[in-house]
Amino acid sequence: EVQLLESGGGLVQPGGSLRLSCAASGFTFSNYAMSWVRQAPGKEPEWVSAISASDGRTYYIDSVKGRFTISRDNSKNTLYLQMGSLRADDTAVYYCARFIGGTSYDPFDIWGQGTLVTVSS
Amino acid sequence: DMQMTQSPSSLSASVGDRVTITCRASQNIDIYLNWYQQKPGKAPKLLIYAMSTLQSGVPSRFRGSGSGTDFTLTISDLQPEDFAVYYCQQSYILPKTFGQGTKVEIK
Numbered sequence: 001e002v003q004l005l006e007s008g009g010g011l012v013q014p015g016g017s018l019r020l021s022c023a024a025s026g027f028t029f030s031n032y033a034m035s036w037v038r039q040a041p042g043k044e045p046e047w048v049s050a051i052s053a054s055d056g057r058t059y060y061i062d063s064v065k066g067r068f069t070i071s072r073d074n075s076k077n078t079l080y081l082q083m084g085s086l087r088a089d090d091t092a093v094y095y096c097a098r099f100i101g102g103t104s105y106d107p108f109d110i111w112g113q114g115t116l117v118t119v120s121s
Numbered sequence: 122d123m124q125m126t127q128s129p130s131s132l133s134a135s136v137g138d139r140v141t142i143t144c145r146a147s148q149n150i151d152i153y154l155n156w157y158q159q160k161p162g163k164a165p166k167l168l169i170y171a172m173s174t175l176q177s178g179v180p181s182r183f184r185g186s187g188s189g190t191d192f193t194l195t196i197s198d199l200q201p202e203d204f205a206v207y208y209c210q211q212s213y214i215l216p217k218t219f220g221q222g223t224k225v226e227i228k
Binding site for chain 1: 153164166215219220
C-alpha cells in the first residue's frame with residue numbers, strides 16, 4: 001500500500017524550531033518529487049515547499065524562505081522539513097504530499113495523515 | 122501569487138442532485154487546474170487533475186471542465202459520501218495556490 005506517515009509535530013514557543021519527518025512506503029520514493037503542504041484551522045491548504053526527486057532542487061513559499069529547509073534521504077525513504085524562527089501564523093497541520101508525476105505541473109496524488117504544529121507561548 | 126477564487130463558499134444539496142462549483146484563476150493557467158475533496162480530520166484527496174482527468178478510483182459522476190481562467194467541477198447524482206469541502210488548486214506556477222473551498226452540505 002502506498003503510504004506517507006508524518007511525525008515530529010507538537011507545541012513549540014515562538015522563535016523555536018521543529019523538524020518534521022515523513023516516512024514513505026509502498027512506492028519507489030527516489031522517483032518522485034515531494035512537497036509539504038500546511039493547513040491552518042478552518043483555512044484552505046497552503047503549499048509550503050517542494051523538493052525534486054533526485055537532484056535536490058528545492059522551492060519555498062516566500063513566507064518561509066530562510067526559516068524552513070526541506071530535504072530528503074532517498075536511502076531511508078524519508079522527507080524532512082526543518083522549521084526555525086517559528087511564528088504563530090505557522091500553526092497548522094502539516095502534510096507531506098507526493099507529486100503524481102515528473103513535471104512541475106503535477107498535482108499531489110498521495111497525502112499523509114498530517115502532523116499538527118502549534119506555535120504558542 | 123496566483124489567486125484562486127471559488128464560488129459558492131457553501132451550498133446545500135440533496136442526494137441525487139447535480140452540483141456545480143466554479144473556480145476562477147487570476148491569470149491564465151492553461152489546463153493546470155486540480156480538484157480535491159476533503160472530509161473532516163482527513164487529508165485532501167485528489168479527484169481531478171489537468172482540468173478534466175479523473176484520478177484513478179474516483180467515480181465518473183465527478184467531472185471537470187473549463188480552460189484558461191474559468192473552471193468547473195460538476196458532481197452528478199450526489200451521493201451521501203460526497204458531502205465534504207472541495208478545493209481547486211492551480212499547478213501552473215509556484216506557489217501552487219488553492220481556492221478557499223466550497224462546503225457541500227446536506228439539505
